[in-house]
Amino acid sequence: MRKYEDTYQHKGLRKQLINVLKEKGITDENVLNAINTIPRHYFLDSAFDKIAYEDRAFPIGEGQTISQPYTVAYQSQLLQIKKSDKVLEIGTGSVYQSTVLAEMGSWVYTIERQKKLYDLQQKEFYFRKKYPNIKFFFGDGFEGLPTYAPFDKIIITAAAPFIPPKLLQQMKVGALMIIPVDEGDQQRMLRLTKLEDGSVKEEAFEQFSFVPMLTGKNR
Ligand code: SAH
Numbered sequence: 001m002r003k004y005e006d007t008y009q010h011k012g013l014r015k016q017l018i019n020v021l022k023e024k025g026i027t028d029e030n031v032l033n034a035i036n037t038i039p040r041h042y043f044l045d046s047a048f049d050k051i052a053y054e055d056r057a058f059p060i061g062e063g064q065t066i067s068q069p070y071t072v073a074y075q076s077q078l079l080q081i082k083k084s085d086k087v088l089e090i091g092t093g094s095v096y097q098s099t100v101l102a103e104m105g106s107w108v109y110t111i112e113r114q115k116k117l118y119d120l121q122q123k124e125f126y127f128r129k130k131y132p133n134i135k136f137f138f139g140d141g142f143e144g145l146p147t148y149a150p151f152d153k154i155i156i157t158a159a160a161p162f163i164p165p166k167l168l169q170q171m172k173v174g175a176l177m178i179i180p181v182d183e184g185d186q187q188r189m190l191r192l193t194k195l196e197d198g199s200v201k202e203e204a205f206e207q208f209s210f211v212p213m214l215t216g217k218n219r
Helices: 008-023 029-037 069-079 096-103 115-123 125-130 165-169
Strands: 058-061 064-066 086-090 107-112 134-138 151-156 171-183 186-194 200-208
Touching (some): 008 069, 058 115, 069 171, 069 200, 086 096, 096 107, 096 125, 096 134, 107 115, 165 171
Parallel strands (some): 086 107, 107 134
Antiparallel strands (some): 058 064, 171 186, 186 200
16 A cells, blocks of 8 residues: 655654765755655555655565665666756656656656566556656567667666666667666666767766666566
8 A cells, every 4th residue: 555645754864964965965956856856655555654754675565666765766876867868767667766757856767676566656647747858668668669769868877787788779879878787696786878870978976786687578
């Protein structure tokens, strides 16, 4: 069961979370404002109500997780979101990351490969109504969305075994891709920039731990 009630206590806990994120090095005011605005507990079972604002990941079913707020903030900050950016997200999961990007004013195209999670996402009236700038797709993120390409930004929210070549093709010149790429049991956060000659600049950041990016759809 979910509870859609945002109390003063929830708002207070969110403020504390913002301070934690600042202490950990998040500086992008738009990212911090979005996280301060969005009731994260709406994305979790009410059993998690009191702990929804701890800086940790939680299970959302089908062996998947809602990413840790620090991870969401970190990836969102690296994306350098501008209003009206066209963003492709791989791994919709709880839809929390998608709403952070939508709250920042971008157009989000998000793909989920697990049918059960995709079906749940269709039933969640809260963000479906509030964020008409999120479009949902059931499919395999390795394929991207060729019909909606090219994108300004691409974010992968699962551990990628390699950089998917089809996603590179779906980037505009100057576009950024934030992708955690496997290095054993952890992943290195990479930021790729598509250059004018079609080549890609690569920057490496901190290590994280994501659930795996898997091929194919799961009905
Ligand atoms: N952004 C999510 C994180 C969810 S965890 C959130 O904020 O909650 C990663 C998600 O990626 C899972 O839901 C998983 O099913 C999905 N996933 C894994 N491989 C995928 C692929 N190839 N295509 C699309 N989604 C994928």
